[in-house]
Amino acid sequence: MGKKIFSGVQPTGNLHLGNYLGAIKNFVELNNVPTNECIFCVVDLHAITVKQDPKELKKNIRETVATFVASGIDPKKSIIFNQSGVAAHSEVAWILSCVARMGWLNRMTQFKEKAGKDKEKASIGLYSYPVLMAADILLYDATHVPVGDDQKQHLELCRDIAQKFNNDFGVEDFLKVPEPLIQKEFSRIMSLKDGSKKMSKSEISDLSRINLTDNEDQIINKIKKAKTDPLPMPKNIKDLEGRLEAQNLLGIFASLNNSTLESSTEKFAGKNFSEFKHELSELIVNKIIPISEEIKKLLNDYSHLDSILLDGVEKASKIASKKIKNIKEIVGF
Ligand code: AQP
Numbered sequence: 639m640g641k642k643i644f645s646g647v648q649p650t651g652n653l654h655l656g657n658y659l660g661a662i663k664n665f666v667e668l669n670n671v672p673t674n675e676c677i678f679c680v681v682d683l684h685a686i687t688v689k690q691d692p693k694e695l696k697k698n699i700r701e702t703v704a705t706f707v708a709s710g711i712d713p714k715k716s717i718i719f720n721q722s723g724v725a726a727h728s729e730v731a732w733i734l735s736c737v738a739r740m741g742w743l744n745r746m747t748q749f750k751e752k753a754g755k756d757k758e759k760a761s762i763g764l765y766s767y768p769v770l771m772a773a774d775i776l777l778y779d780a781t782h783v784p785v786g787d788d789q790k791q792h793l794e795l796c797r798d799i800a801q802k803f804n805n806d807f808g809v810e811d812f813l814k815v816p817e818p819l820i821q822k823e824f825s826r827i828m829s830l831k832d833g834s835k836k837m838s839k840s841e842i843s844d845l846s847r848i849n850l851t852d853n854e855d856q857i858i859n860k861i862k863k864a865k866t867d868p869l870p871m872p873k874n875i876k877d878l879e880g881r882l883e884a885q886n887l888l889g890i891f892a893s894l895n896n897s898t899l900e901s902s903t904e905k906f907a908g909k910n911f912s913e914f915k916h917e918l919s920e921l922i923v924n925k926i927i928p929i930s931e932e933i934k935k936l937l938n939d940y941s942h943l944d945s946i947l948l949d950g951v952e953k954a955s956k957i958a959s960k961k962i963k964n965i966k967e968i969v970g971f
Contacts, residue, residue, distance in 0.1 A: 640673030644780035644816075646681035646721065646771075648839075649698035650690070653705050654847040655926070656827035656837035659893045660786030664821060666710040668784060676716035677778055677954060678706055680947070683721045683728065683770060687763040688752070688840075700943045701933065705850055707946070708932035719950030721774065726958040730773035731766075733969060737803050738769050742795055748788065772796035777958045779814045787825035788836060793818045807968045824893035830864040833882025851930050854923050861887075861919040871906045871914055875899060884911075891918050894925050 645665060647657060669676050680702045685695060699720055706718055721727050743749070746768055753760035763770075771792050775783055776799070783793055793816070800813035829835045829846040837847045845860055852860070865883045872878045878885045878899075885899075891914075892902040906914045936943060 640671065640675060641668070642779055642781045642814075643668050643674055643676040643784065643819075644679070644775050644778050645677075645784050646679040646684070646774060647702055647706075648685045649680050649682055649695060649702040649720075650685050650688075650839050651694065651698045651701070652839040652844075652847065653702065653850045654837055654839060655850070655890065655922070656786065656847065657839075658709065658850060658926075658929075659824055659827050659890065660788075660821070661784060662705065662709045662711075663893075664784040664819065665706070665716075668782075668819075669711045669716045676711075677780070677957075678711055678716055678718050679774060679954075680706075680718070680720040681771075681774065684767060687761055687767050699947075700940060701851075701937065703943045703946055704933045704936035705929070707936055707943075708929045709850075713946045713950070717950045717953045718946055719954045720947050723947065723951035724777075724954050724958050726777055726955075726962040727770065727773050730777055730962055730965060731770040733965060734773050734776070734799050734803065735766055735769045737806060738772070738795070738799050742798060743768065746791060746795065748792065768792040768795045769799070772799045775816050776800055776813045777961050778954075779961070780816045781814060782819045783816050784819040786827075787820055790818060790820060809968055812964070812968065823899060824889045827890060827893075828882065828886040830860060830886075832865065833886050848922060848926065850926060851933055852926070853930065854927060857922050857926065858919045861915050861922065864915070866911045866915075871909045871911060872903055873907045875903055878903065887914070887918060891921060894921050 645661065647653070647661065665676070665678055668674050680699050682695065682699055703718060707713060711718065743765060749760070749765055749767070752764060772795065775796050785793060797815050800815045803813050804810055827837045829837050829841060831843055831846040841847065845863055848857055848860055864887060866887070867881055867883060872881060872884055878888070888902050888906070889899055892899045895902065
């Protein structure tokens, strides 16, 4: 039986190699399985949990759609839409926020990381973000959710919320409990400047990430400047222990090359980092530049991108409106 897939990406600009290898590359593979029903959402409601410039947000929504399409997601096969276009997401998020428990949300590590030291000043939306994410997924009866490793905890919360709703209202199996689809390897791509931090859009230093819109020179320069250690390249996987930057760069190489960390480590065993970096930038350029060029081409035609979203909103609304009608009946509205 085919899978019902749902996943989202925030339109917060600077989509990077981590988003691509951790999520979007996986979306494309799932989109290519004929029996799968895929929904890929530009989660603009999530984006505003931190301050956004409205003009930039609009631009970033279109850029995210362009990135989906340029990476190989076919809007004829998969539904691509923006979250704010379907009001049911916000409505169901409210209902589910009355099911979710404070204690559960208090455990979410992403809030702690994103809110930083001054939690008092973080938006309520940033705190309750995982409840909205649960609404996104549960509205479409998604069976599988492809995400990067950083979203694993939010997905577990979504499963807890679904189970509690079903128990509280005595509606066994009404909200479908989804399975995460997290790749075994390379599910967390780290910063090029610090192998202990994930590659992130909001990191101030642009040198910390490869953006999907970077040109060849930028890619080569960023890999050249990527942090390494003074030792020669590791001889085998065991030798990678404690060498976070080497492990990350080899992981990027292996993931883009569709090979294993083991074989990529063996390929460069004992060589200098400069030799490896040369091959790594060549590989990134070969894989990313065609996507980057396609994104730029697609961004020249806003009306085409807007029509993809409009079509997606229409299709998503049809599914969501049936589910929310049943949810409201169950709750007693
Ligand atoms: N470094 C990463 N490695 C692997 N996967 C990643 N993802 C994000 N960063 C990495 C995955 O990409 C998908 C979309 O993420 P998102 O844009 O919705 O939000 P995020 O996880 O908050 O992304 P960023 O880049 O880290 O943004 P900021 O800097 O705003 O926090 C998700 O499936 C995510 O797992």
